[in-house]
Amino acid sequence: MTTGAGLRVDHAVTSGTFSLDGQTFDVDNNVWVVGDDESCVVIDAPHSVDGILEAVADRRVTAIVCTHAHDDHVRVAVALRDAVTAPILLHPAERPLWELTHPDFLWDVDLSDGLAVAVAGSSLTVLHTPGHSPGSVCLLASDLGCVFTGDTLFQGGPGATGRSFSDGDLIVESIRSRLLALPDETVVHTGHGDDTTIGAERAALG
Ligand SMILES: [Zn+2]
Numbered sequence: 001m002t003t004g005a006g007l008r009v010d011h012a013v014t015s016g017t018f019s020l021d022g023q024t025f026d027v028d029n030n031v032w033v034v035g036d037d038e039s040c041v042v043i044d045a046p047h048s049v050d051g052i053l054e055a056v057a058d059r060r061v062t063a064i065v066c067t068h069a070h071d072d073h074v075r076v077a078v079a080l081r082d083a084v085t086a087p088i089l090l091h092p093a094e095r096p097l098w099e100l101t102h103p104d105f106l107w108d109v110d111l112s113d114g115l116a117v118a119v120a121g122s123s124l125t126v127l128h129t130p131g132h133s134p135g136s137v138c139l140l141a142s143d144l145g146c147v148f149t150g151d152t153l154f155q156g157g158p159g160a161t162g163r164s165f166s167d168g169d170l171i172v173e174s175i176r177s178r179l180l181a182l183p184d185e186t187v188v189h190t191g192h193g194d195d196t197t198i199g200a201e202r203a204a205l206g
Contacts, residue, residue, distance in 0.1 A: 016047030067150025069094035091135030131171025
């Protein structure tokens, strides 16, 4: 039985495309793997099962948590589920977006605000942060002093809200009420690009 003492974050970047509203863009996506030497949780499933499994190494995957259902975050979720036999977790408000990529499959477990996702003797707490998309979530790892923000908060500000299913006022409200409530030193692991901190983004948001 582990206690969360050996908990760590591993990281990979996979490359592919993001498509919505009839446009397609090249994108690099972060994959975050939280766990100890035995088991882990994968956060987001973009582009490449092999790329994700390199970060997993030989550990048991206990959950595939999707921060939201844009295709660049869920494209290989079903293939990864088949490869590692772990459930896919997603907020149910993402269903319209999910079905654009996976019309023939559903995810396994609904995420909801406050839910604790078990990981290697610790847990990730779900923060429902709508705006980038209706069911966007952030995952707070209190034991590690970090939060995984998907496309809700990047280094330099809020995620994009110019496309379908997005709401610019709502993302700012989500960031202010849920993320800026965290301590300044909290490390922010984003869905694309570099890390930041809550303190740095609080200052930038003014
Ligand atoms: Zn997105």
